[in-house]
Amino acid sequence: MSDREDQLVGEFPLIPKQERAQLKRDLLLKSGHELFILKGYEHTTAKEIAAHAGVATGTFYRYFSDKRQLLMSLLEDRIEMFMPPEPKWGVSDPETTLAGLLESHDKRLKEMGLQRLLPELVAKDAEFAQVLASGKRKIFTRILSGIKLANDKGLTWTDLDLNTVTWSLMTLAEHTPEKMKQCGIQTDYHEVAKVICRLIFPPEVIIKLRTCGTADEEENDI
Amino acid sequence: MSDREDQLVGEFPLIPKQERAQLKRDLLLKSGHELFILKGYEHTTAKEIAAHAGVATGTFYRYFSDKRQLLMSLLEDRIEMFMPPEPKWGVSDPETTLAGLLESHDKRLKEMGLQRLLPELVAKDAEFAQVLASGKRKIFTRILSGIKLANDKGLTWTDLDLNTVTWSLMTLAEHTPEKMKQCGIQTDYHEVAKVICRLIFPPEVIIKLRTCGTADEEENDI
Amino acid sequence: MSDREDQLVGEFPLIPKQERAQLKRDLLLKSGHELFILKGYEHTTAKEIAAHAGVATGTFYRYFSDKRQLLMSLLEDRIEMFMPPEPKWGVSDPETTLAGLLESHDKRLKEMGLQRLLPELVAKDAEFAQVLASGKRKIFTRILSGIKLANDKGLTWTDLDLNTVTWSLMTLAEHTPEKMKQCGIQTDYHEVAKVICRLIFPPEVIIKLRTCGTADEEENDI
């Protein structure tokens, strides 16, 4: 808010209306986001979201028809952030690369925190589940096509189903942080990366990739 | 609670009563279970649980201090059923064995349905999350010890962290059914089993296990 | 309330449940009735009705799905009381009889007071309007048949449409009290009765009825 105001100091006396409205909408989104993470979706009330955003209850309803719609908006903006990262294979050591991706992905997720809410909502809201599933399918397809490229070059296991491998990869990446804590072990991104790489590549391929990674000109988007 | 204590005092003068009480408690547990699955935890009311169990609203509160406690009881009884199965390695083809275990595990989960509720609750109830995590740790330990046995015999990958492998195994088993559907692919238990086995055993070990499985006397509980 | 309790004193220790529920329902009906009259339907809240009945808000919703339903119940019980009275002609002086009927009818209406609400509701609630209209039609039919009897005996005007006469009669009876005040004149039931009688009977018939009313054995229910 003050950013934008500062930005305009000495230039325009007023912030355009639309922008101010957008600002309030964003405040509410942020507020909802924070409270959903803090207390869970069901335990957050519209009144609280408004109060925490510093606006009146009624203002909430100017921008969102209800709590659910706020959440939907939250997700439409950010759904891709909930998804596993898209590593590039064949660039130096794939395990190290992947470990870095996992770590930064998890950090982003932690900042957002919303992924803790997703299952709660999927269970209760069919429409929401669809939105989420369609996002997942998009990511899935992208990862799968990356793995297929590696497969075409004969780099992957030949006896595993690529769909299943892709799904495993996504699942492991998605649950890395919370789940490992639940089992009482420390999250070691590099070990997870090694496991995930083992799902895709035979050990000798990984060694090859590790040694001649940069020599290999081709980058494979996965 | 005090019921059971009474039960142990003086043989069985009150057992019929106790039995009836236990019956009611079970009816309520069953009713709560069904409704939680059907409508979600937050959207199920105590009145409904009582009505669906065929008892009065007030009776609910004789057996459970509140809705949350009913859920806790539900989980204490059944938490192990939410956990991944414990395969026995070295018994015939490990992939086929595992595929069968995965399938039956998923069937049990589907029958119970409660796992749909878990994330909703974990997000909101720290105590509940602890109960769940402790259950998971128990399973984790059991699986890990099984893998360690295999490791002692030189059957597993030597370059992967066994904790991480165990966690991956659990994660994949746990999410097999719902998650695969979300990505738009059919659940093929045998392919998942192959992927999981690849996490544990190098391919040549699997071939060996497959051919001399029954010859290998030792059963490894995992 | 105390009536029923007294009735049972020394016989039964408790008032049957059903009866107590009915009692509460009646309390709420009474409370709603009073407040609707006092403040108008729209300006009366469910909360107020409950408070005024001495029960909690939630109790209101145990007995009525909402405010509208309470009103409907109020009317189903009493709709006939809102209707014009049913005079018996040919019994002594018809004008005096009618005047008495008008007066007692108005008293009843005043006690109930609900008729002040009717137009407000008719205007806004089609279903309600139907309920009311069907009640009116019932009364209309009864009055009309009474007038037809008088007509068969050649007692009425021969050049007036009986339907229209009946309607006029009802309309005048219904609006006697409030409307006369609005025009700044005192309500004189006997004068209204004379006017209404003039609508039905020619003057000479009225004189005849007045003199030989009791001699005329036949009573005509109208």
Place this chain on the structure above:
Amino acid sequence: MSDREDQLVGEFPLIPKQERAQLKRDLLLKSGHELFILKGYEHTTAKEIAAHAGVATGTFYRYFSDKRQLLMSLLEDRIEMFMPPEPKWGVSDPETTLAGLLESHDKRLKEMGLQRLLPELVAKDAEFAQVLASGKRKIFTRILSGIKLANDKGLTWTDLDLNTVTWSLMTLAEHTPEKMKQCGIQTDYHEVAKVICRLIFPPEVIIKLRTCGTADEEENDI
């Protein structure tokens, strides 16, 4: 209010402004009128009235202190239109004349529609009820004086109270359209006119008026 006062100061320096303001005021009155009829007074919001008039919400409050005041203004302008017509007796056939008046009166009412709202408001707003009653009294007085003229000429019933007759006449005229439908009969203006005439004039007077109506030079405003 002060607008008009200003208008009279110094000829017309501000009249264009005034005119625009008056225009807006009229737009709002029209809009309120339409929506009150469509949805009822309580169910029409200030925002809607403004939007439907094509102005901003705030503008509403520049011209009216609140919703109620808009309605009052609406009525002050038009209260006479809600009143029964003022027939002229002794001009040709009084029954036909009256029938025509009734019909055109009803048409005007239907166009305006506001009379559906009146009872809702009378019930809740004492001041409003007064405004309405004073309007009615005005009409009442005018009709009464007309009837008195006829009375002076010996044309009316001699045994009926003129106040009561006048009131009956107004009441019947006012309720002709809606009420007859409620009773399930068709509105036949000519029959109603005959009934109303019978209240005022003995049959022989009507015949006389009918035959020598135009011969009778005097027009009686009622």
Place this chain on the structure above:
DNA sequence: GATGAATGAGGGTTCATTCAT
């Protein structure tokens, strides 16, 4: 003057929990 975003009191309704019977 005009605008329409913002306000927040208040209405309708639900439901976890209690308690008289």
Place this chain on the structure above:
DNA sequence: AATGAATGAACCCTCATTCAT
């Protein structure tokens, strides 16, 4: 023990009215 009516705090949402722009 069992019942289910009663409770009332708290939820969601609306809308008359204000006020900065």
